[in-house]
Amino acid sequence: MQFRTLARIDLSALAHNISVIAKLAPQSQLMAVVKANAYGHGLASVTPVLTAALAAADAAGVATLEEATTLRANGWQGRLMLLQGFANAQELDAAIELETEVVVHQHAQLELLAARADSFKQRVWVKLETGMNRLGFPADQLNAILQQLQQYTLGLMTHFAAADETDNPSVLAQISRFEAAVSEIDLPKTLANSAATINYPQAHADMVRCGLMLFGVSPLAQGCGADLGLRPVMRFSSRLLAVKKCQAGDLIGYNGTYSCPENMPIGVVAIGYGDGYPYLVSNRTGDKPAMLMLKGVKCPVVGRVSMDMLAIDLRPLETLGVQAEQGEEVILWGPELPVENLARSIGSIPYELLCGLTGRVNYQYHEDGAS
């Protein structure tokens, strides 16, 4: 059967990216962050690769209990960290059942833990607020909290707001605040996400927590995964539904927002926001059009993206004398068409595009390394 929309997941690229991270942060353990369905790559299917690639001491990280359940159900027996912690007693009981490590960032969690003091055996990570103002305890409460938690195996963590920028003063300030609060305390520490793993080696500490990089995609404001030696794990593609010969002045798609400047071939591609392809790609012909790739040639999207399809200008193919036919594969993003560029051109981030794939997309997994 020929798939309509297809996300091909190259598991050998995932293993490669894990080795790239290990070279970047050789002194640190790696937590593979696989929340949001492994950044849209399919959590169940990437689990065996994580299991094979991560040494026993390394860990996986997820945001929710559902994700933790999926990982455990698919054979992940290693350390598992629940990055958002737990919000009530039921969630803590589920965390105990799943043997996850937890993050604590507010006092109510300390009371919940105290009520399960006999059954919670995993590490408790105390999250410090150092400048992002999302989750975490103020540094001046740290000693009292550690006192309260002394019966548990503990760790210390924080999270950066702007590690995607090099030499960013706010990151340097966050590192200093964390250091000032914890330098005297002999516990495992973790600060760095993917961006900090690349940009701030001084923040690698005992463990780096990488998500986006695992999937071969760059978290930085410029460039793409390949510039960092990473290999994109996902190739997202669809098919040409139809090829039309349009006349000068023909209007394309909903509300006729694109008018053909000349007689030209238009391709209709079976992809839309119902699959997770962003609507904001619509009508960007003026400045930076979003490009799709057919037969190795980039063609711009024209008019509005609709739920199930969109239109592309096939003139770049025609100019080369290449014929595109119905059924032809169209690359939306992947190794040859970095998702970072598409995200930038619409004011989004690659994280959102990858996580946004909907249940309508088919997945195929392979380990052949062919790109």
Ligand SMILES: *Cc1c(COP(=O)(O)O)cnc(C)c1O
């Ligand atoms: C999601 C997340 C990460 C991973 O971030 P990337 O930018 O994808 O590497 C690390 N730490 C925490 C607390 C997170 O929530």
